[in-house]
Amino acid sequence: MTSRPIRVLTVDDHAVFREGVAALVGPQEDMMIVGECENGRQAVDAFRQLRPDVILMDLQMPIMNGLDAIVAIRETASDARIVVLTTYQGDAQAVRALKAGASGYLLKSSLRHELLDTIRLVHAGRRFVLPEVAQEIAVHAAEEPLSAREIEVLECMAAGGANKTIAYRLSLSEETVKAHIRSIFSKLDVNDRTQAVTTALRRGIIAL
The missing domain is CATH 1.10.10.10 (Winged helix-like DNA-binding domain superfamily/Winged helix DNA-binding domain)
Structure with a gap:
């Protein structure tokens, strides 16, 4: 008996990027795209309707940004598994996303190499932060934060x-x-x- 494919919801305000993710995920036998959203508000609604296994979430979006969407989704389901996909490597943004409940943090520039493995890791209950982002977090961890x-x-x-x-x-x-x-x-x-x-x-x- 084969296991059920990992059901993935993609959230990004750029259709071309969503198409790129679908092109990577589509050929995989162990995962499938079950929905696409272009802002955080749609993501919250889609999560409630579809209950995907893993959500791929951009942070900079209109109407509702990704960080607020992560918080709203985690309030609905504390075990929701969310991977942030962003253009920005900044440590402060990464820390906010992880504290909000993200299980993974990837840069869009690294998707071709990291995305599929990260979906599998997060679905299995593990966490993954891109090494260069983790390094940035470590470099600034001891600094006094801005008020x-x-x-x-x-x-x-x-x-x-x-x-x-x-x-x-x-x-x-x-x-x-x-x-x-x-x-x-x-x-x-x-x-x-x-x-x-x-x-x-x-x-x-x-x-x-």
């Missing part, structure tokens, strides 16, 4: 806001904003606003 307010200041900086604008937007004094920026520079080990924003984007601390 929620510092992240808000960073987001305003990324939008091009001057200190006076940031102060007005966040109902802070300019001196308090300057203190937050000094702390951000120290925690991110950077020397200026451009470096701070670039580093925060690369690590997934903020997103545009």
Whole structure:
């Protein structure tokens, strides 16, 4: 008697990428695509209807992003098995996804080599994080994280806001904003606003 194929749900807002995943999964005898979604809201609904064995989840999507979808799905089923597929290697984003309940974390650039084995591993109850992402997590693990307010200041900086604008937007004094920026520079080990924003984007601390 043969075992039932692993039922896979793909969630990504780019149809071409979903087609690429289907091309990899389709020929496998031990797995099958049971559904495709283009945003997190659809993913939550599809999970409830289809109950797939493994979900392949992008993070940056309209209407509902992947992180919120992971949280919503795990509230419905704490044993849901979700593999994040993303373009971004950032450690902060990876940590958030894993804490939310993802069992795997892959970069889209590595799919051809890692995807099928990761689906099988996660379906078997194991976890997999791409080695280069795991390395980034390890490098920054001992660092003091940015506070929620510092992240808000960073987001305003990324939008091009001057200190006076940031102060007005966040109902802070300019001196308090300057203190937050000094702390951000120290925690991110950077020397200026451009470096701070670039580093925060690369690590997934903020997103545009």
